[in-house]
Amino acid sequence: MSDVTGDTGDHLAAEAALHRELDEDVGHVGLEQVRTRSAELFEVLRGDSGVVEQARARDDLVHLHLSLVEHCARRFRNRGEPFEDLVQVGTIGLIKAIDRFETDRGVEFSTYATPTVIGEIKRHFRDKGWAIRVPRRLQELRMQIGAATGELTQKLGRSPTPRELAEVIGCTVEEIMEGIESSHAYATLSLDASDDDDDGPPAMLATLGVEDANIEHVEVRESIKPLLEGLGDREKRILLLRFFKNMTQSQIAEEIGVSQMHVSRLLTRTLAQLRASLEQD
Structure with a gap:
């Protein structure tokens, strides 16, 4: 049986x-x-x-x-x-x-x-029947909470408190709260779900942010800031013109009044210095 x-x-x-x-x-x-x-x-x-x-x-x-x-x-x-x-x-x-x-x-x-x-x-x-897998202990506790809630609601004329449920079921208030929280895993809402009404709220998916492609560079930028402070004014200016204003080495040479070869050597040396400092950190 x-x-x-x-x-x-x-x-x-x-x-x-x-x-x-x-x-x-x-x-x-x-x-x-x-x-x-x-x-x-x-x-x-x-x-x-x-x-x-x-x-x-x-x-x-x-x-x-x-x-x-x-x-x-x-x-x-x-x-x-x-x-x-x-x-x-x-x-x-x-x-x-x-x-x-x-x-x-x-x-x-x-x-x-x-x-x-x-x-x-x-x-x-x-x-x-669960949208998200939870331990069997919590599944059974959820059923006990549901049955006890119905009985106590009819008896008391109001919704029972977690302490009252715990006394009837024979467990702690913390376990009751855990069982109530687990009930949210029984049914989930699709991210694409929305109200059929044109004037209703948009789907949850439409309210979520998108991944920022630049977020992965935040740590690098924050790490390199103090290193840039230790560079000379000319080296800082070369880096600014090359990587933030996208100027070529020839254009930079004309801008600061040196040869293109000298700009190349300064740029190579500065980048090597920054790379070595980052690896040490």
Whole structure:
């Protein structure tokens, strides 16, 4: 049996749902007839009728109890997962219940299958429903906080405080706060998401800054500033004309009144001096 049990009245409600919502292939027949048909199919499945007949009986059992799966899946609607996906997950639980069910125990199949189906759906929410992976401890704590919040809200007539939640659940206030924070990881907002209204706010992506291509040079510029202060006036001027005003060595030579060759030697020496100082730092 599944390690996650449902509420005590789940199987009764599920059996009633079977009576109201039988699969079209079976038709609207009485609940006793459903039980009888289910028993017949399990007898074929567990008997020696052959692989083909057993496979057909297994498929018929799945179709016969799909209403049970749909009933269980409705309990988890409006929690961020499509109903069709919940039915698919619940059907996996139903198939597991069919394969594990032992008819000689004298238990109704719906009584056995309901907690198995619900457990499979809960595991889906616990393991795959999170947008960002968080520890299982926090996932389970979030579910406890949700259940305790509903009960205390009804009892107190207001939203409970973290301390009140901690007393009911039996943990610390810090753990409650951690569990509440982890709930933000359950569903995320796309950066491209925006209001359909033309007058609404823009998408989050439009409000984010872009990467500055010059940011990687900030550290170099800040490191070289004190080194530039130690240079002579002529060397500073040559660097300014070459790298900030983009002048050629010939233009610089005309500007300061020396030969182009002399400018080249001064520039080479100054750059070597700065490079050596940076490497030492």
